[in-house]
Amino acid sequence: MRVSELARAGGVTAETVRYYTREGWLPSRRDSHNGYQLYDDEVLGRLRLIDCLRCLGLSLKEIKRILEREEQGCGSLLDLDPRLVEKLPLLHSRIRELQALASWVEQAGRPPSPHCYGAEAPCLKQLMAELARQHGRSIEHAPQ
Structure with a gap:
């Protein structure tokens, strides 16, 4: 799906999707025909997680740390940030x-x-x- 489609499905703005992509939080690939950024369906879950963590009051810095540790295979979300309890x-x-x-x-x-x-x-x-x-x-x- 394209940026606008992901944004609509995730309940955020297209600029939010672009920002998270620039930060490396949402993996994408480029369409070789038109250069559009394309996202797999799996990325929608990641986008919703980020949005949920923001709604809980976590800062972007804290979310970045959680996502980086998750990519390294560092346990469950509660292991990554026990303050969620x-x-x-x-x-x-x-x-x-x-x-x-x-x-x-x-x-x-x-x-x-x-x-x-x-x-x-x-x-x-x-x-x-x-x-x-x-x-x-x-x-x-x-x-x-």
């Missing part, structure tokens, strides 16, 4: 937030049922209240 409360919080958002979108996208007189689609305030509640739960259960 500390990110578990954040991961669980994000999962709950995304589940709440997905549920809200599903409910908002449903046509009103003729059997639910006066029922309205869930409002945005309800979603914000649920997200605040989910965030509060992650703070309450975070390790000290």
Whole structure:
């Protein structure tokens, strides 16, 4: 796949793909006919990993170190960066937030049922209240 296709599939910009490629994080090959950079399907998983690690708050420098050690065959991701265990409360919080958002979108996208007189689609305030509640739960259960 080309840069734009990988970017679209990975949920990032084409410039992000180009940057990661320049850094050597996303292996590519050149199409001999037109010079386009081409990526294997396997690279999409690597791109998603990088994006997930960024969402967890790891710096590009930390991610680079993880990817370099992985290329050298240095164990599991947790062996490469044991601080990821500390990110578990954040991961669980994000999962709950995304589940709440997905549920809200599903409910908002449903046509009103003729059997639910006066029922309205869930409002945005309800979603914000649920997200605040989910965030509060992650703070309450975070390790000290």
